[in-house]
Amino acid sequence: xxxKRKAAIVGISEMKPxxxxxxxxxxxxxxxxxxxxxxxxxxxxxxxxxxLAGAALGDFCLMWPSAIAEYxxxxxxxxxxxxxxxASCTGMAWRAAAAIQAGLCQTVLCVVGDAWDVARFxxxxxxxxxxxxxxxxxxxxxxxxxxYALITHRHMYEYGTTPAQLAKIxxxxxxxxxxxxxxxxxxxxxxxxxxxSSPVVVDPIxxxxxxxxxxxxxxxxxxAADRAQAGPHPPIYLLGAGECCTHTAxxxxxxxxxxxxxxxxxxxxxxxxxxxxxxxxxxxxxxxxITVLITLEDAGFCQKGEGGRFVEETDLTYRGTLPLxxxxxxxxxxxxxxxxxxxxxxxxxxxxxxRAGGRQVQDAELAFVNGNGGIxxxxxxxxxxx
Amino acid sequence: xxxxMKPLPRPTMESEPFxxxxxxxxxxxxxxxxxxxxxxxxRSLCPxxxxxxxEWVQVSGKGxxxxxxxxxxxxFPSFAADVPYxxxxxELEEGPRMATNLVGCPPERARIGLPVEATFEDVxxxxxxxxxxxxxxxx
Numbered sequence: 001x002x003x004k005r006k007a008a009i010v011g012i013s014e015m016k017p018x019x020x021x022x023x024x025x026x027x028x029x030x031x032x033x034x035x036x037x038x039x040x041x042x043x044x045x046x047x048x049x050x051x052l053a054g055a056a057l058g059d060f061c062l063m064w065p066s067a068i069a070e071y072x073x074x075x076x077x078x079x080x081x082x083x084x085x086x087a088s089c090t091g092m093a094w095r096a097a098a099a100i101q102a103g104l105c106q107t108v109l110c111v112v113g114d115a116w117d118v119a120r121f122x123x124x125x126x127x128x129x130x131x132x133x134x135x136x137x138x139x140x141x142x143x144x145x146x147x148y149a150l151i152t153h154r155h156m157y158e159y160g161t162t163p164a165q166l167a168k169i170x171x172x173x174x175x176x177x178x179x180x181x182x183x184x185x186x187x188x189x190x191x192x193x194x195x196x197s198s199p200v201v202v203d204p205i206x207x208x209x210x211x212x213x214x215x216x217x218x219x220x221x222x223x224a225a226d227r228a229q230a231g232p233h234p235p236i237y238l239l240g241a242g243e244c245c246t247h248t249a250x251x252x253x254x255x256x257x258x259x260x261x262x263x264x265x266x267x268x269x270x271x272x273x274x275x276x277x278x279x280x281x282x283x284x285x286x287x288x289x290i291t292v293l294i295t296l297e298d299a300g301f302c303q304k305g306e307g308g309r310f311v312e313e314t315d316l317t318y319r320g321t322l323p324l325x326x327x328x329x330x331x332x333x334x335x336x337x338x339x340x341x342x343x344x345x346x347x348x349x350x351x352x353x354x355r356a357g358g359r360q361v362q363d364a365e366l367a368f369v370n371g372n373g374g375i376x377x378x379x380x381x382x383x384x385x386x
Numbered sequence: 387x388x389x390x391m392k393p394l395p396r397p398t399m400e401s402e403p404f405x406x407x408x409x410x411x412x413x414x415x416x417x418x419x420x421x422x423x424x425x426x427x428x429r430s431l432c433p434x435x436x437x438x439x440x441e442w443v444q445v446s447g448k449g450x451x452x453x454x455x456x457x458x459x460x461x462f463p464s465f466a467a468d469v470p471y472x473x474x475x476x477e478l479e480e481g482p483r484m485a486t487n488l489v490g491c492p493p494e495r496a497r498i499g500l501p502v503e504a505t506f507e508d509v510x511x512x513x514x515x516x517x518x519x520x521x522x523x524x525x
Contacts, residue, residue: 134401135427136485137393138515139473142461146473149455157453157498203456251475251485252427256453 002271007097008228008235009220009384011041012346012353016182017216017334021115026059026337027071029217030113034072037219042231043107048221050078050099050108052092054340058115068111078105085373086285087243087380088112088340094241094382096222106224113217114337132249142202144287145210147250147375149202152290154256156204158305161293163204165308167195169289169324170209170331172316177328179318179359184212184334209331211287216336218346236352239274239366240383242267250375258298261370264379265299268368272383276300279383280364281351282322283344285372286329295370299381318359326351326359341371345382352386390510391464401428403442408514411506413447415482416440426482445480447504449518452477454488454496472496476518490519 013036015029030053038045051074053065061067065079078099082088089112096108128137141147155161174190177183190208198208228235244260244267247253269275276299284295293307301322302310316324327333327347336343348367350356356364371380397405404427407414416425418432419439431438454474460466472488474496488496489505501521508514 130398131427133393134395134398137462138395138509139485139487139517140392140457140460140462140465140468140471141473141485142457142459145461146455146457150453150473150475153455153498154453199458200456201459203454203458205455249485251483256475 001101003094003097003101003241004239004271004273005237006101006225007222008225008237009093009222009349010228010231010233010235011037011039011043011221012219012349013037013040014182014218014343014346015216017184017214017336019184019214021215024115024215026056026113026115027068029115029215030068030111031071033113033217033219034109034111037109037111037221040233041221041223043221045072045074047107048074048109049076050096050105051076052096052108052110053081054088054112054342055081055083055338056112056114057337076105078108082340084245084378084380086287086339086341087371087373087378088338089342089345090241090369090371090380090382091243093222093238093345094380097238100224106227108222109219110222111217111219112336112338112340112342114339115215116213116337129248136249136251144375145202145205148288148290149205150250151256151294151376152204152288155290155294158257159308161308163196164192165312166289166293167192167206167209169286169292169311169316170195172320173286173325173329174332175317176326176359177332180327180333183328183332184214185328185332205288209289211330211335214334214336216334218342220346220349233353233355234386236349236384236386238382239385240268240270240272241380242271243378243380245378247377248374253376257294258304259294259376260379261295261298261372261381264381265370268381268383269300274366274383276368279366279368280323281326281348281361282324282368283348284324284370285341285344286325286331287335287372289331291372291376292324294376295372299368299370318356318361323361326356326361344371345369348384352384392509393462394510394513400430404428405513407444408506408516409512411514412444413504413516414442414444417443424478424480424482426478426484445478448521449476449478449502451488451496451498451500451502452483453498456493456496474518476502487517488519489517495520
């Protein structure tokens with residue numbers, strides 16, 4: 001059964017990211033954004049009967065959602081961790097809708113939070129799959145950086161995509177960030193020349209095209225459609241969702257240049273009964289510009305291989321013809337810990353609710369949000385609408 | 387002699403024949419007896435047809451660079467002295483891809499499509515890594 005219009009997002013909350021934890025804990029951050037999202041929805045803590053949490057780098061543990069539920073003193077009848085990387089938060093949206101539709105619960109708190117900073121990013125040994133530990137790590141990869149560099153080089157080779165085209169994505173998103181007071185890089189305009197003259201870290205990716213890890217948290221509350229009208233904000237309905245996963249290590253991906261977004265986006269648009277061209281804004285996960293470019297191609301916003309020219313010719317700012325990551329994207333907003341793609345989803349909701357302030361897209365009714373996990377390994381696409 | 391500080395593979399029951407091969411300076415991977423496909427990384431079943439009827443074969447060691455990057459800042463501190471170095475995906479002649487380093491040439495020599503051949507590096511008493519260098523046929 002379709003999930004279309006079965007559930008709606010009725011409240012949101014997002015902590016302004018900070019470069020360092022400043023003494024905060026993941027649980028403390030989660031509790032704060034949870035409380036605010038519930039209040040934003042016009043609800044009480046007792047109304048929450050489901051919880052979905054993203055994985056965290058900081059204080060993560062087994063049975064993480066129950067640790068959160070205990071801290072908040074709530075008793076969910078549906079609790080799970082959604083551990084699909086940057087696809088986790090779009091993944092939460094449809095999982096919550098499905099649980100609601102199945103009658104397990106009525107109102108789900110979806111939350112991410114992490115206390116992390118750049119200095120520790122490579123210190124703590126991350127839990128790699130055993131196959132990566134054995135067959136990748138001995139050769140010195142650089143985590144996501146090298147994975148996406150391999151993708152970028154291959155896309156340049158197959159389609160002639162240029163560094164300047166990729167840099168434009170970072171630059172348009174920075175323009176958006178400059179209109180967003182909570183973005184880490186707000187107030188710091190950027191040009192293509194500055195991106196391209198910043199040091200190359202992993203060929204061909206430059207420093208100013210790499211996401212900045214930080215500390216932060218965010219949450220949304222999603223409830224059954226027949227309860228969604230009662231809140232203070234216009235409810236934003238889940239219209240379509242789709243997922244696809246093809247690999248963990250990019251070495252074994254079926255293709256380095258065509259991603260599982262091809263499947264996940266098609267399914268999401270199909271469920272929604274809509275097309276890419278009908279979207280008023282897009283929020284594709286953006287750990288690096290190539291992620292955005294391939295997402296636009298594979299989701300059908302342009303032809304395969306044409307992504308470079310498309311982003312070159314399209315105004316991706318909040319004032320443009322295809323507003324994209326109007327909050328600045330992770331590239332300019334920051335990536336709080338594992339983040340899970342929450343900032344992209346919340347910005348789309350904020351725009352559709354008419355709460356985007358100085359960067360409001362006029363008449364925003366429909367949004368496409370793409371969550372991307374791993375090295376374009378796991379994708380979860382959703383369509384949201386008023 | 388300095389201790390090798392980089393991440394070392396920990397062979398499993400499934401992968402031990404591969405690492406025994408590299409210690410002998412041979413590239414040995416699995417091949418499925420049912421569908422004929424070569425397999426990497428080592429597994430207990432064929433990822434194509436799911437059979438468990440697999441054999442270990444020595445392959446040519448030849449391949450091409452499928453993609454690459456040049457690491458200019460080390461993520462693992464143990465690699466700091468190697469920077470800049472090439473991290474690459476090599477596609478073997480027989481089909482499978484593997485992660486590796488391109489060695490035996492300046493990093494700038496790396497390109498997609500570069501013909502390469504396997505070379506073996508004894509890094510620790512029981513561990514030999516397989517890396518790739520530009521094919522000796524390459525001018």
